[in-house]
Amino acid sequence: MENHHHNPAQAVVSVADVNERRLEKHRPVALALRGGVATGADVVLALAYEQVALWERGNLCSQDYIDAWKELLLHPLQAAQILEERSPRAAALRQNSPFVASVRKFQTLADAT
Template sequence: MENHHFNSMQAVVSAADVNERRLDKHRPVARALRGGSAAGADEVLVLAHGQVALWEQGRLCSQDYIDAWKELLQHPQRAAEILEERSSHAAALRQNSPFVASVRKFQALANAA
């Protein structure tokens, strides 16, 4: 029988890798938010507001995240900053991101190019 040992350093690296991937995936969303309507910010915001509403209606997410994203979505430039920030608060917000649909859209566009 194979002996599997949990290595806490591997978990830390793995968590850091996951966070880095989330940060990379949200960069196109941040660019869109900074670019305004011409960059698709309106669509990104509509999708994000819809996601937050679903979380709230279904109680699918902590109220703290719902409240944080509701506030940030009122200030797209600040939301863009959070999406690219390296703080633990920003990492937690990206983990509970209302931008999943937009991330997927931007990934599909990048893959098609």
């Protein structure tokens, strides 16, 4: 039988790494939101609104996150700022991000180049 030891320091680093990866993955979304229609912000926002509506209809996410994202989506520049911020609130909002479809789309485009 394998001996697995839990190292709390590794878990903390792992959470920090995950948060950093999420931040990096959301950077192209933030850039799109700042660039307006020319960068596809309208599509990014439409997909995010659909995701938040799905969460709400299916009770798939905490109402706190639903309310926070509904408010942020009304202000794309604030949403962009939160996507790149390194605060605990921003990390939590990225963990429950309505931009997953856009993140995947931008990753696919980046992988193709």
